[in-house]
Amino acid sequence: MSIITIALPSKGRMKEDASAIFERAGLPIVAVGNERSYRGRIEGHDDIEIAFLSASEIAREIGAGTVDFGVTGEDLIREGLIDADAKMEIAARLGFGHADVVVAVPEIWLDVDTMADLGDVAADFRARHGRRLQIATKYWRLTQQHFSSQHGIQLYRIVESLGATEGAPAAGQADIIVDITSTGSTLKANHLKILSDGVILKSQACLVRARKSEHENDPRVKRIVEAVRSVF
């Protein structure tokens, strides 16, 4: 029988929380070899394999269908995959790793509360400042979808930011940001505010299944999904 592969985050809180969910679902994970190994299996199920990967790689592997299941944030799935819903199914939302992907602008932009306001500012930006409005983010795809498709805003430039994105406006690297926030305290500390219709995605850790035809008649696939769902 073929092996079912589940990709789990390889480190940190995400790894612990994911392992705890599988434990409670009656699918306890044991490491293969020593504790630091990136391979694992599920006790009593020799036909299920665990691959510990980095969270963003999990999205990619799900998209490519090289793993059957993965635990990762919905933000990474939707950012990482074109036509995400055609390639994967969210089998369960796991109740940890909560983070919203939001559009945030300097607090002092008293005239900007909504995406429509931002659209007005973006439209005028080049005439006033000789360049397009700049957005610091690592979420290229989510930003484009939210700005262009949903709010008809085309006139902006994305500045890639791989970390400390909240600091970009004050540092002059960009005018506004699109980033994840869980409590909003970092945004506040950097004098940024979320637009009222600026929540692009309410993300949390999910059990994601790659859409593969061989899953259809595989009872193990159904069992894994049901076991994880039964936790909630």
Added chain:
Amino acid sequence: MPLINMPEFSGRLLDEFAARGTARIDTPVIQPAAPFLDMAGEDLRRRIFLTESETGESLCLRPEFTIPVCLRHIESATGTPRRYGYLGEVFRQRREGDNEFYQAGIEDLGETNIASADARAVNDAVQILESLIPGRKLDITLGDQAVFEAVVKALGLPGGWQKRLIQSFGNNAHLAQLLMTLASPQTPSGLSPQLSELLAKDDAALIAHIDQTMQDTGYSTNASRSPREIAARLKEKQSLTQTRLDGSALALLTEFLSLEIPLSQAPAALAGFADAAGLALGAALVTFEARTAAMADLGVDLDKVTYRAAFGRPLDYYTGLVFEVSRDNAVLAGGGRFDRLMTLLGANEDIPAVGFSLWLDRIEQARAR
């Protein structure tokens, strides 16, 4: 350049361009990406082939010709008017069709007689297509950004609303959404008591407040938007939220946007619409009429051209004419007037510009059918 995958009618096309008094121009295939992303917006990023130079500059494979031709014109500082003809490969990620394909076209830079330059661009595109695909019916659609802008201005909306509507011309879903907002009353977003008080007072107090806050939060050093700009827009916004387009003005705008008639009837229909509505469309209407007459003089059959009032492109450098020639729903040629592009790309003076490009792969398919 003996490229064997060139469409077999390429030679004919180049002869056509030469006969129409254009100078042949070629541009590098590898282009700086910034001008394309700046002009067309970030959406283009997904559809172009990007790479990076060793020094970190974003480069892309030429996704179209207009911007490279304009940049080359600015660089070489040749005088205007000048008409360029190009033919070469462009590279785009497409859902349908190959990722590399040929385009050809004419860019007409610096001709100050707008109406006749417009008419010549449409006529060139139509005549060339008719000679390449003889005896087949072509659908020609024409729109005019300037006429839409004139209607919006004549309706007497506040400047901010005019900008919103003009910005979304060509994006019909977004335009419809804006019209709905304009039709329904809105509640202004809540302002803090302190801010309401400041707004009621003179501008200086508001600007000083914003300036002080910026300094206190350490934001002012790199602030892109100045306290003055923020204060001015805050005031404008208060008046925008309170604006409602009354029923009759909304009906007029909707009526205008639904116009779709043969071009032969369009000047009279537009003049009639303006009269009945009591709107002065001024220069936009004069140019429209002059262009239509110039097209007729060149021999374009105006009954076969459809004027669609809502037809446009939601890019801020298009300023007037837009047109498309298609067959069986495949666009074979697209063009328009982009008077703002040259200065945006760095030209020191305003240079009026109009042009069109031909999709050679689709023309090849249409010829084969």
